[in-house]
Amino acid sequence: MKTKKPKIVCITGGKGGTGKTLCAVNIAIMFKNEGYNVLLIDGDVENPNTYLLLNGKLENKIEVPFFMPQILEDRCSKCGLCSQNCASHALLYIDDSIPILMSSLCSGCKLCYKICPENAINPDFKTIGWTYSTEISDLSLLIGELKPSEARSAGIVEKLIENLENDLQKEPNKFDIIIFDTAPGAHCDVELLIDKSDIVIPITEPTRFGKLDLGRIIELINLLKKDYKVIVNRSSLLGYKDQFLAELQEENIKVLGDIPMDSDIVDSYCIGKPLMDKENGFNNNGAGFIAFTHIYENLKKWLEFN
Amino acid sequence: MKKKLVGVVSGKGGVGKTSVTASLASLAKQDLDVEVISMDCDVDAPNLAIILPPDDQSKIEKKDIFATLKSEFLEEKCSNCKLCIEDHFCEFNALSWDEHNSIPKIDYLKCEGCGACKVLCPTHAFKIDAVKSGEIISFRCKKGFPLIYGKTQLGSTTSGKLVSDCKEYLKNIKEFNNTDLILIDGPPGIGCPVIATIANLDYVITICEPTPSGLHDLMRVIEVIQQFNIQFGVIVNKSDLQSPFQDNFNKYINDTGHRILGKIPFDLSIPKAMSYTKTVIDYAPDSKSSMAIKEIYQNLKHELWNNILS
Numbered sequence: 012m013k014t015k016k017p018k019i020v021c022i023t024g025g026k027g028g029t030g031k032t033l034c035a036v037n038i039a040i041m042f043k044n045e046g047y048n049v050l051l052i053d054g055d056v057e058n059p060n061t062y063l064l065l066n067g068k069l070e071n072k073i074e075v076p077f078f079m080p081q082i083l084e085d086r087c088s089k090c091g092l093c094s095q096n097c098a099s100h101a102l103l104y105i106d107d108s109i110p111i112l113m114s115s116l117c118s119g120c121k122l123c124y125k126i127c128p129e130n131a132i133n134p135d136f137k138t139i140g141w142t143y144s145t146e147i148s149d150l151s152l153l154i155g156e157l158k159p160s161e162a163r164s165a166g167i168v169e170k171l172i173e174n175l176e177n178d179l180q181k182e183p184n185k186f187d188i189i190i191f192d193t194a195p196g197a198h199c200d201v202e203l204l205i206d207k208s209d210i211v212i213p214i215t216e217p218t219r220f221g222k223l224d225l226g227r228i229i230e231l232i233n234l235l236k237k238d239y240k241v242i243v244n245r246s247s248l249l250g251y252k253d254q255f256l257a258e259l260q261e262e263n264i265k266v267l268g269d270i271p272m273d274s275d276i277v278d279s280y281c282i283g284k285p286l287m288d289k290e291n292g293f294n295n296n297g298a299g300f301i302a303f304t305h306i307y308e309n310l311k312k313w314l315e316f317n
Numbered sequence: 318m319k320k321k322l323v324g325v326v327s328g329k330g331g332v333g334k335t336s337v338t339a340s341l342a343s344l345a346k347q348d349l350d351v352e353v354i355s356m357d358c359d360v361d362a363p364n365l366a367i368i369l370p371p372d373d374q375s376k377i378e379k380k381d382i383f384a385t386l387k388s389e390f391l392e393e394k395c396s397n398c399k400l401c402i403e404d405h406f407c408e409f410n411a412l413s414w415d416e417h418n419s420i421p422k423i424d425y426l427k428c429e430g431c432g433a434c435k436v437l438c439p440t441h442a443f444k445i446d447a448v449k450s451g452e453i454i455s456f457r458c459k460k461g462f463p464l465i466y467g468k469t470q471l472g473s474t475t476s477g478k479l480v481s482d483c484k485e486y487l488k489n490i491k492e493f494n495n496t497d498l499i500l501i502d503g504p505p506g507i508g509c510p511v512i513a514t515i516a517n518l519d520y521v522i523t524i525c526e527p528t529p530s531g532l533h534d535l536m537r538v539i540e541v542i543q544q545f546n547i548q549f550g551v552i553v554n555k556s557d558l559q560s561p562f563q564d565n566f567n568k569y570i571n572d573t574g575h576r577i578l579g580k581i582p583f584d585l586s587i588p589k590a591m592s593y594t595k596t597v598i599d600y601a602p603d604s605k606s607s608m609a610i611k612e613i614y615q616n617l618k619h620e621l622w623n624n625i626l627s
Contacts, residue, residue, distance in 0.1 A: 027330010
């Protein structure tokens, strides 16, 4: 059953609230049910929610440091060179005075530190967030969290990728499959994770908002040259659905499966017990359960896991 | 009336920001006391214009924004010294070495345009250029008020900057001076574009739903809003969701004493209205969600203009 190199599946979506975390968690659980070793990485670092859906706790907290220049006042010759070369305008220089740091603007490029002729800049660090690693219901979970009021979320995502790469270097066969859960949108956090994955599953819904945002995320996926198939969530939502599906077909967008609205899904979401975990005893004939089973079979075929 | 800039945000995505913003803007338009402008600062996934489409397609204004900086390699100046790699000029790992040609390669997506390579290269073989980071689109919507929104160029990595540019653009449109209320549809999350959206606002509306993720993300976005010291109110969407989590959620709301602007019950009128590209208050004015949003509008007005403290 072991595959050689773990496959990386990226769950994303463009629009918020389409069910990315729901799908990521339940897909991870279905692989676990069949004895695969699964690593779930929560890359929605602004709002990591995977552990809530698994009713788990955040453990093994590690700070993510980020470069911050510290100006050594006794060494500074007040030449202003650092400020002139700071592209993000994080160093404010007024003639003949020590530059003032506006740390929220700092990109972390370290140029000031590298060019200061007096070595008056000390490479200090601030904490921009944390990573956590934990085991919940036989799943390995790696989570990133941005500290509220910090802006550099991509720094946390990069840390998650770095941790993953270190893990894989140490134990290349530890996992059979790795699943990413991304933030909504199509910005750098999402881009970093799509770029790192083998295949991408955008989660969408049959609404005009869903369609527009799906178009944007597909554009990004194409830019990164990845293979993708979409999951249509809330597929029983009528009104725009027929037109939506016709448009997908017309644009040659492949569908991995669809998930109708189902009260079992809402219940499982709210109590933090994944629908697809055998131990949670949800009805095997429920619409959501059947839909996820179908998606899982299609995904395994796509990954050539059989 | 004093001009008020109001942002609609949510930690969690898909909780109804755009639907609520469009409805509140429409109610403001009907209100003779108020002149309104609407904006969409969810520049990664701008959707407000779907519900508030332009009145006249020919009068859509578009402005390209060049705020993203990217490095460009100038091969003729390169001395092939490889110092850029050996001294690790780039902290974003955008530089790698092309062994075959003995020159550096720039990963365009990773490049943050910081200029370190340009400054540090002994032969000046890099230059920094501004590239298109997105566009700002503005028009008069069918309902008769201006709509401004930003849309990022994918792969340009500068959502927050584009949000700030949209807010600057707003100040230059002719309607700005006579406007009382600017309603901004914000991005989900708590990161850079959210911070750029709520900076310098007069009031923030945060929308949430009574689920564990909804509460978790609400608490995080409130933490950010409070750091900026901005007055805020909470809207609970899908408030009557049959959920075993309702008790926990209500306890949080009661314990914190946050201002609740209103609760919108789960109502299929909202997605239906959207499928007809209408606001719910136009599509189903007597629906329970429309009634709730009308009440929220009155509460918001009170918060903005009748509150003795403000």
